[in-house]
Amino acid sequence: MYQMAAYCRVSKDDGENKISESIENQLKLIREYIEKSDDMELADIYIDDGYSGLYFSNRPEFQRMMEDIYKGRIQGIITKDISRLGREHIETSNYMERVFPALKIRYIAILDGVDSVSHQNEELAQFKTLFNDMYSRDISRKIKGALTVQKKRGQFMSGFAPYGYMKNPDDKHRFLVDEEAARVVRRIYSMYLAGYSKGGIARMLNEEGVLTPSEYKRKVQGLKYANAKQKPGAEGWAYPTIHVILKNRVYTGAMVQHKSEKLSYKMEKYRYIPEEQQYIVEGMHEPIISKDIFEQAQEIGKKRTRTPGFGGEVKKVNPYAGILVCGDCGYNLQRVTGRDGYECSTYHKKGNAFCRSHFMKKETLDSIVKTEMEKEGKSETISEVTREMVIEKIEKITVYSGRNVEIVFK
Structure with a gap:
């Protein structure tokens, strides 16, 4: 009797239909399939909701499932179709053709008619993985195109407003000033122009117990926010945080987007976009500081240097x-x-x-x-x-x- 893992995944980044690809529908199909079988039992359910099919390493439930496989708790995996396992051609094929067979894991993709025990539709599976990859490429291009049009209009298209602002409840693509945080931003610029170093500003804010932008978003604005760039163990204000605030033109009232882009739709690695290629639209929201103050800060940043003493x-x-x-x-x-x-x-x-x-x-x-x-x-x-x-x-x-x-x- 095979102890089967029911693996379900859905992601809006893949352009998937919320109804047909819903977790509920995937589970229903898998349960019905297992119930009709006489050599399988449902051992556990693994759900990655909101994770792209182009990547495997960042999916927590997929990784938990693999750990259970290595521990011998799971003898098989069943998905609604191959695209639920993954949409990247090379890595998905590698799991199906090498990893799972090496671990003696049975793999079933119900709607694609794939069952590694009976070797059903193995040739078709290769075309399916390639088709799923091509589909992701096409969706990525369409989504990128639509976002580019909106960004060039000055519409905010990211998840969280920058520190000092909040999303307008009547229009999520525009900002309103968050006065409590804006006061801190103004103070940072004022101190910098007065001669304080970025590290010195950070130390003073820490000494006074001022909440960092990440803490402020969570504790004051009530947002489920996590700073992806924050390193483990790093707490409080620091040089990089002050540096980012002093370089952000958004505080002058401009909407600034397209600061970076993926190297490939298959990779989570980004490249920096030069300022002249970014989408900058002036006058999209109330400024927190004047353009003159911002430019003064940039000039100080260019001139301020440190002697190395070597x-x-x-x-x-x-x-x-x-x-x-x-x-x-x-x-x-x-x-x-x-x-x-x-x-x-x-x-x-x-x-x-x-x-x-x-x-x-x-x-x-x-x-x-x-x-x-x-x-x-x-x-x-x-x-x-x-x-x-x-x-x-x-x-x-x-x-x-x-x-x-x-x-x-x-």
């Missing part, structure tokens, strides 16, 4: 100031003058209970940056990495360990 380079500015971050905690790497390199500021201040050193020699980082910039065609030959070169062409540098560095170009 031997004879004391008079030269640190080319990586503000863009060199730790791959684990997300906080900036700071100068370590005695060792002629950079080290995670969290580790430096709190020790290895909170993060690792991630130390990198300056000459090593310079070498990596030169090589990558030449590969990207940002510069043909580089004799010296300068601050002007870095702020013009690099958005962020993330240091993980050893020579493991990720550079995001503008």
Whole structure:
């Protein structure tokens, strides 16, 4: 008797019909199929509601199901059709043809007539996985096209309004000023223009117990908000948060969208979009700060530099100031003058209970940056990495360990 896992999945990102592909309908079909069988029992139900079929690793219930398979609790998987298992051709086929057979797992896709025990419709299954992939590509293109039109009109098309605003209850594509948070935004700009550093502003807000944007959204606005970019263990205001607020043109009344885009409809990795290619529509909501104040802040950001103190380079500015971050905690790497390199500021201040050193020699980082910039065609030959070169062409540098560095170009 096969102990079967009923796996159900639905996602609006796949352009699926809410009624025909509903979890309830999937479960009903699976239960009826198992009840009519004399060699299967329903062992457990696994539901990924709201997860795209293009990815497997980010689905919590799919991963739980695989863990139960490895523990021997499940001998088979049954889905409404192959698209419920996945829509990405290569990885879905890999599970069906290699992973499941290697683990001696029976796989059934009811509406596609696939049953790995009887080897039914195996050839058809290959065409189905390819068709599902093509369908996702087509849906992705159509959704992207529709969103682009709306974004170019200045309609907000994301989930949460930026800190300082709230969605207009009468028009979810427009903003209203949230005065309590807006006061903090104005204060941040005022302090920055008065000479405070971004790190100094963050420390002062933490000392005063001011809620971070994420905490404010959850505790005051009552939103189910999670900051996807926040690193585990990272709490309170920090340099990156202040930096983002000071760079966000939305506070001048402009709607700014299309700041990044997926490298591929099959990937969750994004690329930064240069400002001149972003969709910026002026005068879409009440400004929190004036355009003049915003531009003053940008000019200060360009001019403000830090001396690295590396031997004879004391008079030269640190080319990586503000863009060199730790791959684990997300906080900036700071100068370590005695060792002629950079080290995670969290580790430096709190020790290895909170993060690792991630130390990198300056000459090593310079070498990596030169090589990558030449590969990207940002510069043909580089004799010296300068601050002007870095702020013009690099958005962020993330240091993980050893020579493991990720550079995001503008």
